[in-house]
Amino acid sequence: MREKIKNLKIGVLAGGSSAEREISLKTGKAVEDSLAGMGYNVIKFDLDENFFDELKKIDIxxxxxxxTFGEDGKVQGVLELLKIPYTGSDVEASAIAMDKIKSKIIFKYYGLDVPDFFSVKKGETKEQIKNKMQNLPFPYFIKPNAQGSSVGASIAYSVSELYSALEDAFQYDDEVIVEEYIAGREIQFAVFSGKPVGCVEIKPNDSFYSYSAKYTKGKTQYILEPDLTEEEYQACEYASVSAHASLGCRGVTRTDIILSDSGKANVLEINTLPGLTEFSLVPMIAQKKGIKFGALIEDIIEDALT
Ligand SMILES: Nc1ncnc2c1ncn2[C@@H]1O[C@H](COP(=O)(O)OP(=O)(O)OP(=O)(O)O)[C@@H](O)[C@H]1O
Ligand SMILES: [Mg+2]
Structure with missing residues (x-):
């Protein structure tokens, strides 16, 4: 048990009302079980009507x-106001990271490679959309601006596919991002406290790393020692550490990258609260580096107190 946190009442906040509620409950359970197993004083609570009462009982x-609400800076704002220390990034970094358009603009400003894109707001006419398409050749990758878990995401090879992809994505957000489709290898890279941890290569048994590829056992192959050249590894490491730093992230983040055949590490997004079930990618990467799940959770809590 770590001295610094052993006397604290640790509140594990999980659930919420976003499309990723079920995944959050799994992360919460894994964290709670791990902390309880190590003998820490832990309670689990949700973003429900008891939320403010529960906050009074915890130290961190x-x-x-x-x-939404949990990863986008909103809950972080409440915790800041109440002066309760919390894990993960602050209000500003969380809000920007959740917004794929704004974060891509910042990544680009810092010289990182990002897919070309345009965005479409709900209610825009076909004429307006057609104008934006002029500068971006097919195929496209379409996704809601502020979602996760590949909800509402799809590939389009034609105008009619683009329209139906937009319709689908608009179910989850009022703003949708249309990116150039990048062919290549998918690498996800973990950064902790500004330092690189390691990566995993994703080989989904689908045309992309879709919701079902993410959460159905056996649908994706995870390669923890990907066959990357020194240059390729460095490109992914540099992109992830820079993406983390460019938004001022804290704690653990996971940057999703497509490494194109030319060796470019295209940053898709940064996740400020990556999944932490024992089967999630960050714990898998940490484990490979000799950091056990419990130690990772303790590290994250200690980092939040510094
Ligand atoms: N421009 C692109 N070109 C090719 N594939 C893409 C592109 N953008 C996204 N993808 C595919 O879609 C997946 C989901 O995209 P992204 O990571 O941007 O969104 P997400 O839904 O927020 O994911 P997460 O669950 O990691 O939060 C990627 O892992 C990748 O397989
Ligand atoms: Mg992603």
Whole structure:
């Protein structure tokens, strides 16, 4: 048991009302079980009517939420106001990271490679959309601006596919991002406290790393020692550490990258509250580096107190 946190009442906040509620509950349970197993004083609570009462009982909040309200700076704002320390990034970094358009603009400003894109707001006419398409050749990758878990995401090879993809994505957000489709290898890279941890290569048994590829056992192959050249590894490491730093992230983040055949590490997004079930990618990467799940959770809590 770590001295610094052993007398604290640790509140694990999980669930919430986002499309990723079920995943958050799994992250929350894994964190709670691990902390309880190590003998810490832990309680689990949700973003429900008891939320404010529960906050009065805790010394630190382990944020196990994903998506809207939990990962976008809103809950972080409440915790700041109440002066309760919490895990993960602050209000500003969380809000920007959740917004794929704004974060891509910042990544680009810092010289990182990002897919070309345009965005479409709900209610825009076909004429307006056609104008934006002029500068971006097919195929496209379409996704809601502020979602996770590949909800509402799809590939389009034609105008009619683009329209139906937009319709689908608009179910989850009023703003949708249309990116150039990048062919290549998918690498996800974990950064902790500004330092690189390691990566995993994702080989989904689908045309992309879709919701079902993410959460159905056996649908994706995870390669923890990907066959990357020194240059390729460095490119992914540099992109992830820079993406983390460019938004001023804290704690653990996971940057999703497509490494194109030319060796470019295209940053898709940064996740400020990556999944932390024992089968999630960050714990898998940490484990490979000799950091056990429990130690990772303790590290994250200690980092939130510094
Ligand atoms: N421009 C692109 N070109 C090719 N594939 C893409 C592109 N953008 C996204 N993808 C595919 O879609 C997946 C989901 O995209 P992204 O990571 O941007 O969104 P997400 O839904 O927020 O994911 P997460 O669950 O990691 O939060 C990626 O892992 C990748 O497989
Ligand atoms: Mg992603």
């Amino acid at each position: 909040c382990f944020n196990a939420l994903h998506g």
